Amino acid sequence: MQAKLISLHAANSNAGIRNVDSNCNWASVRLPELMALLDTHPSEPVADTGVTFSVRRVKPGETLCRAGDAFEALYVVRSGFLKMVSLDPVGNEQVLSFPMRGDVIGLSSLEPGHYTADAIALDSCHVVVVPFDRIANLSRSVPGIERLLYTTFSRELARRQRVIRLLGMLSAEARVAAFLLDMSERFARLGCSRSSFVLRMTREEIGSYLGIKLETVSRTLSALASAGLIAVDRREVTLHDAPALRSILEQRTEPGWGRRQRQRRASTDRSASTAPVRPQAAAARIAA
Amino acid sequence: MQAKLISLHAANSNAGIRNVDSNCNWASVRLPELMALLDTHPSEPVADTGVTFSVRRVKPGETLCRAGDAFEALYVVRSGFLKMVSLDPVGNEQVLSFPMRGDVIGLSSLEPGHYTADAIALDSCHVVVVPFDRIANLSRSVPGIERLLYTTFSRELARRQRVIRLLGMLSAEARVAAFLLDMSERFARLGCSRSSFVLRMTREEIGSYLGIKLETVSRTLSALASAGLIAVDRREVTLHDAPALRSILEQRTEPGWGRRQRQRRASTDRSASTAPVRPQAAAARIAA
DNA sequence: CGTAACTTTGATAGCATTCAAAGAAGGTGG
DNA sequence: CCACCTTCTTTGAATGCTATCAAAGTTACG
Numbered sequence: 281m282q283a284k285l286i287s288l289h290a291a292n293s294n295a296g297i298r299n300v301d302s303n304c305n306w307a308s309v310r311l312p313e314l315m316a317l318l319d320t321h322p323s324e325p326v327a328d329t330g331v332t333f334s335v336r337r338v339k340p341g342e343t344l345c346r347a348g349d350a351f352e353a354l355y356v357v358r359s360g361f362l363k364m365v366s367l368d369p370v371g372n373e374q375v376l377s378f379p380m381r382g383d384v385i386g387l388s389s390l391e392p393g394h395y396t397a398d399a400i401a402l403d404s405c406h407v408v409v410v411p412f413d414r415i416a417n418l419s420r421s422v423p424g425i426e427r428l429l430y431t432t433f434s435r436e437l438a439r440r441q442r443v444i445r446l447l448g449m450l451s452a453e454a455r456v457a458a459f460l461l462d463m464s465e466r467f468a469r470l471g472c473s474r475s476s477f478v479l480r481m482t483r484e485e486i487g488s489y490l491g492i493k494l495e496t497v498s499r500t501l502s503a504l505a506s507a508g509l510i511a512v513d514r515r516e517v518t519l520h521d522a523p524a525l526r527s528i529l530e531q532r533t534e535p536g537w538g539r540r541q542r543q544r545r546a547s548t549d550r551s552a553s554t555a556p557v558r559p560q561a562a563a564a565r566i567a568a
Numbered sequence: 569m570q571a572k573l574i575s576l577h578a579a580n581s582n583a584g585i586r587n588v589d590s591n592c593n594w595a596s597v598r599l600p601e602l603m604a605l606l607d608t609h610p611s612e613p614v615a616d617t618g619v620t621f622s623v624r625r626v627k628p629g630e631t632l633c634r635a636g637d638a639f640e641a642l643y644v645v646r647s648g649f650l651k652m653v654s655l656d657p658v659g660n661e662q663v664l665s666f667p668m669r670g671d672v673i674g675l676s677s678l679e680p681g682h683y684t685a686d687a688i689a690l691d692s693c694h695v696v697v698v699p700f701d702r703i704a705n706l707s708r709s710v711p712g713i714e715r716l717l718y719t720t721f722s723r724e725l726a727r728r729q730r731v732i733r734l735l736g737m738l739s740a741e742a743r744v745a746a747f748l749l750d751m752s753e754r755f756a757r758l759g760c761s762r763s764s765f766v767l768r769m770t771r772e773e774i775g776s777y778l779g780i781k782l783e784t785v786s787r788t789l790s791a792l793a794s795a796g797l798i799a800v801d802r803r804e805v806t807l808h809d810a811p812a813l814r815s816i817l818e819q820r821t822e823p824g825w826g827r828r829q830r831q832r833r834a835s836t837d838r839s840a841s842t843a844p845v846r847p848q849a850a851a852a853r854i855a856a
Numbered sequence: 857c858g859t860a861a862c863t864t865t866g867a868t869a870g871c872a873t874t875c876a877a878a879g880a881a882g883g884t885g886g
Numbered sequence: 887c888c889a890c891c892t893t894c895t896t897t898g899a900a901t902g903c904t905a906t907c908a909a910a911g912t913t914a915c916g
Contacts, residue, residue: 281718366733370818374737376729388725390718396729416714426704433721437676440728441664441684445654447735448779449662452872482894491736493873498896514881514895530658740904770862781905786864802863802913 308332309358309408311422317356317408318383318428319434320469334409337361337417342439344385344399346405351394353411355385361480366397375489378481379438380400381470386412387436402480426549447491450529455490456500457528464519476518569689597618597696605644605670605696606716608723608757614712622697626650632673632687632695639682641699643673648693648766654685663777664728666690666769669758674700675724690768721723735779738817742787743778745816748798752807764806 308316311331319325338344344355347367357379364376364385376397379385389395390412418567419426446458466475479486484494501517504510509525511518519525597605599619623646626632632643635655645667652664652673664685668674677683678700707714734746756762767774772782789805792798797813799806807813 366729368733368737372737374733376732388722388729391722391726396726416718420708429718430704430721433718433725434676434679436725437721437728438684440732441654441676442726444664444728444731444735445656445662447732447777449656449660451733483896484894488736494894495896496872497875499872502896771864772862781862783865783906784904787904790864 308334311418314356314408314410315424315428317358318384318432320382324424329422331418336407337407338401338405338407340401340403342401344401344405345395346398349395351386351389351392351412353409354387354415355407356410357381357383357385357398358406358408360407361402362405363402363481363485364397364399373488375481375485375536377443378485378489380466384436387433395516452490452492452496453500453503454528455492456486456497456504457525458518459486459490459503459516460517461522461525461529462520463517468518474519476516476520479515479517586685596622599706602644602696602698603712603716605718606672606791608670614710617710621705624695624697626689626693626695626846628689628691630689632689632693633683635683637683639674639677639680639700641697642675642703643687644696644698645669645671645673646694646696648695650693651688651690651769651773652685653688661776663769663773665731666773666777668754672720672724675721681827694728707713740778740780740784741770741788741791742816743780744774744792745813747774747778748792748805748807749813749817751805752810762807763810764804766801 309332310328312326312328312334314333315326336344336355338360344362344547359381362379362385364379365373367373377383379399385399385407386395415425415429419429446455450458463477463479464474467477481489482494483497487497488495490497501510501512504525505512509519509521511520597620598616599621600614600616602621603614624632624643626648632650647669650667650673652667653661653667654664658669665671667687673687673695674683703713707717734743738746750792751765751767752762755765769777770782771785775782775785778785789798789800793800797807797809799808
């Protein structure tokens with residue numbers, strides 16, 4: 281009960297997150313602050329040239345930008361959580377990512393000239409508005425900015441590569457495990473607990489992101505929980521055995537595997553399993 | 569027989585591709601040529617400053633760069649076809665893309681500082697070696713370069729977004745259809761036939777890229793062929809009904825779809841189908 | 857000409873979806 | 887403050903799509 285109240289409070293106010301500069305202003309941020317937000321591995325600090333960027337506030341459920349809107353600025357999340365949703369021609373929607381503090385929105389919108397997905401706040405958010413031409417101009421005078429811009433693009437490319445691996449090579453169970461580990465990692469980077477956190481999104485949104493159905497997400501979470509690897513209470517997740525979760529990622533050999541590893545895990549698994557075969561026995565499989 | 573010989577010849581020599589500058593040199597290219605290669609929608613021509621970039625030749629099966637190698641340069645494909653292969657910790661490999669003329673290799677390698685995938689030539693290739701620092705420096709003096717670099721990153725991000733949609737929302741059948749339409753589009757952009765082309769990759773490589781098994785690729789191609797939408801002769805594919813292929817993409821409503829479209833296609837499909845239910849009846853489904 | 861790589865096709869099994877329904881949580885208005 | 891409604895979540899049973907296993911056919915190549 282009490283824990284839940286604390287969690288919900290944290291969800292709305294982002295209390296407990298470190299790195300929140302004391303001299304910050306909710307209406308605008310200065311350049312060094314913006315760069316610190318972007319740079320995961322802070323190198324040399326940037327001189328404060330007095331340049332500031334405005335901060336936009338987005339309430340839960342509101343959209344920061346819609347697919348098709350003219351591309352005007354990158355948005356750098358300072359606090360809160362969002363979801364990026366792409367709507368295909370048929371009307372089916374797909375969640376592409378869950379941006380949080382430090383993440384950049386709009387990088388794929390530069391070339392087409394319009395945003396390619398909706399950005400919808402999952403809770404109360406503060407995002408820094410970074411007009412692209414402005415930051416590009418600054419990059420000519422302020423050293424370090426140009427490189428940071430390129431690495432930001434490159435980092436986002438690497439992230440999408442991981443998503444492609446997740447969607448193309450992992451089973452539903454492994455996708456959920458990977459999702460939990462990813463959230464754990466990102467929360468840890470924010471100074472929050474690595475082993476216990478509150479998800480901001482529904483099962484359906486998780487499923488859309490992972491390319492599986494919401495029922496499958498629910499079932500898999502239940503299975504992981506009954507195997508003792510995690511605990512789930514509504515949106516609150518606690519990781520009890522992260523290494524075991526990681527080992528799930530290393531099981532699947534879904535589509536193409538090389539010509540090595542003749543271990544034939546499928547058969548050994550089946551013979552090793554003493555439990556009788558039954559439908560939806562994901563928990564038994566995980567426990568084995 | 570004769571047709572096959574011609575196709576194979578084209579595959580190896582890239583004969584018939586337009587846009588091959590007459591004054592080109594296989595050992596190096598000048599800046600304007602490089603920019604034309606990158607810019608799909610050529611804007612203002614760039615002054616020839618005399619800067620040149622070396623061209624590297626890669627023979628079929630050779631690797632241009634390996635995952636883990638220090639990132640030194642971007643590679644811009646001038647001719648030939650390659651595959652990008654990512655090897656995960658377990659040893660499973662996944663094909664990430666099939667670069668061809670105009671495509672850029674290495675964009676996601678900047679931030680980690682090393683290549684994140686192997687680049688393997690599927691046939692004889694010529695790639696322009698573009699050291700990143702060199703092009704970044706040039707961008708400060710030559711107008712247009714900076715913007716082109718950013719749009720190149722952004723374009724690659726958009727491409728990966730399409731792959732994510734393919735892997736996350738489409739059925740195996742739709743993935744194959746999307747793959748064929750994509751290849752058609754890219755060949756057309758090169759001045760080759762939009763409706764008939766020779767695939768350079770195996771069924772296994774296609775399957776790895778699409779997140780399905782090689783048998784499924786083969787079955788789906790056979791089904792599309794017997795439905796009359798395409799013709800398949802080994803690696804040579806002819807599209808007979810591209811609109812029908814496109815309509816396959818608009819069928820699936822795999823993971824999350826909004827709350828609209830209450831058309832309940834699944835039931836109507838089943839009732840409309842007069843053929844008896846049988847396994848592997850993909851052809852019947854497509855024909856319907 | 858024989859071997860290796862690739863492709864096709866069939867039969868079977870398994871995992872994820874679909875369909876269905878009940879339970880829990882959160883918000884609203886009386 | 888509680889009833890009511892909507893949204894979200896969980897769980898079950900059955901179907902279906904794709905993977906797996908297997909084998910034959912084809913092509914390429916030495």
